[in-house]
Amino acid sequence: MPDLFQIVACDPASRARAGVVRTAHGSVETPIFMPVGTRGTVKALSPEEVRAHRGQIILGNTYHLYLLPGHELIARRGGLHRFMHWDGPILTDSGGFQVFSLVYGAIADEIKGRRPQHGDLKPNMVKVTDDGVLFRSYIDGSEHLFTPERSIAIQHQLGADIILCFDELPPFRAGYEYTARSMHERTHLWEQRCLTYHQQRYSPHTGPQPPRQALFGIVHGGVFPDLRRESAELLGSMPFDGLCIGGSLGATKAQMYEVVDMTVPYMPDNRARHLLGVGDVDDLIEGTARGIDMFDCVSPTRLGRHGTALVRDRERNWKLNVTNAALREDDAPLDAWCDCYTCQHYSRAYIHYLFRAKELFGIRLVSLHNVAFLLKLTSEMRASIIAGSFTDFYAAWLGRAWG
Numbered sequence: 001m002p003d004l005f006q007i008v009a010c011d012p013a014s015r016a017r018a019g020v021v022r023t024a025h026g027s028v029e030t031p032i033f034m035p036v037g038t039r040g041t042v043k044a045l046s047p048e049e050v051r052a053h054r055g056q057i058i059l060g061n062t063y064h065l066y067l068l069p070g071h072e073l074i075a076r077r078g079g080l081h082r083f084m085h086w087d088g089p090i091l092t093d094s095g096g097f098q099v100f101s102l103v104y105g106a107i108a109d110e111i112k113g114r115r116p117q118h119g120d121l122k123p124n125m126v127k128v129t130d131d132g133v134l135f136r137s138y139i140d141g142s143e144h145l146f147t148p149e150r151s152i153a154i155q156h157q158l159g160a161d162i163i164l165c166f167d168e169l170p171p172f173r174a175g176y177e178y179t180a181r182s183m184h185e186r187t188h189l190w191e192q193r194c195l196t197y198h199q200q201r202y203s204p205h206t207g208p209q210p211p212r213q214a215l216f217g218i219v220h221g222g223v224f225p226d227l228r229r230e231s232a233e234l235l236g237s238m239p240f241d242g243l244c245i246g247g248s249l250g251a252t253k254a255q256m257y258e259v260v261d262m263t264v265p266y267m268p269d270n271r272a273r274h275l276l277g278v279g280d281v282d283d284l285i286e287g288t289a290r291g292i293d294m295f296d297c298v299s300p301t302r303l304g305r306h307g308t309a310l311v312r313d314r315e316r317n318w319k320l321n322v323t324n325a326a327l328r329e330d331d332a333p334l335d336a337w338c339d340c341y342t343c344q345h346y347s348r349a350y351i352h353y354l355f356r357a358k359e360l361f362g363i364r365l366v367s368l369h370n371v372a373f374l375l376k377l378t379s380e381m382r383a384s385i386i387a388g389s390f391t392d393f394y395a396a397w398l399g400r401a402w403g
Helices: 046-054 062-067 070-077 080-082 097-104 108-109 148-158 177-203 225-236 254-268 283-288 300-306 343-346 348-356 358-386 392-398
Strands: 005-010 017-023 024-032 032-037 059-060 088-091 126-128 133-136 143-146 163-165 214-219 243-246 272-275 292-299 308-310 319-321
Touching: 005 126, 005 358, 017 097, 017 358, 024 032, 024 358, 032 300, 032 358, 046 292, 062 070, 062 143, 070 148, 080 088, 080 225, 088 148, 088 214, 097 126, 097 133, 148 163, 148 177, 177 225, 225 254, 225 392, 243 254, 254 283, 283 292, 283 358, 283 392, 300 308, 300 358, 308 358, 343 358, 348 358, 358 392
Parallel strands: 032 059, 032 292, 059 088, 088 163, 163 214, 214 243, 243 272, 272 292
Antiparallel strands: 005 017, 017 024, 126 133, 133 143, 308 319
């Protein structure tokens, strides 16, 4: 898709840039946060609510949608857009993160020394080969195989506007040699297989052309500068429509920023850049300053389910526990800066009461606020880049100068 991404403005003091991603279901203005609709729904929210609060694009999870209700059923019902009643752009991941998490656990679990927590999963639930990943369903124990070609075929049937390559996710604690071998002998080869299979779909010899889906490659290399550069340069030389930064991003925020800094300079300027699985307030600002265009994370609705609201505060902690007794008679909105439905209509005291009473409406209100908070944040970041005031925006939010 040659004109998928266009740069509108660049900040002269940082790598921040404002752009537009054009898809079959509309344009996306960047930088942008993507709410995650893991199973075809942004948890507790309707598509209309997401759209009304600046939502432009959502992310669907290939692994979960494949297992339930099944990509073929979704395809028979007109694709994921029609099935979930969302008329805007959708990005689907490859399923790689989920199947490799069955082996090593989630990155956060690894950092904390925990093993996978998928019910009663055993180590023999997954077998990794050079061809792909053989795994058992966490739902019924049935056996399934994800190869690069299979992952792309599933995403074709889901009908997302942007799809991702199938990659190997090395364990967080992998050293240099393992990370390099994984990148060279699996991830890069798998991504070439994804690209070849995807391009065949649009061959003029295959009959009527389906709606165009953009394919993003995923840059790997762990925390190692030479591997990150090699991966970024190689994938940047291939005809991907955009690139993601994936794999291990380090154990701390500072290390993650280092990984972004060692990667972005070697990624093509004319393609969208997506930092996978990142959604904290400070990370969106720091990532944008470093040249990232797209972000996604499950955190806003996960925090909402646990009674944590995103707010601006003096300590820049960004989080408010709505069950705190101090909110019992607080008539202020969750955040005066936020213009979401929750903040326009409900007080901290009422939301505190809802959580104390275990009312589901409280989860909906805080989840909606958190998603809206991040969407307004990225919208204002974009406006500051276009206005030439991004470094002022950065300093106002983070309390320090850029650079």
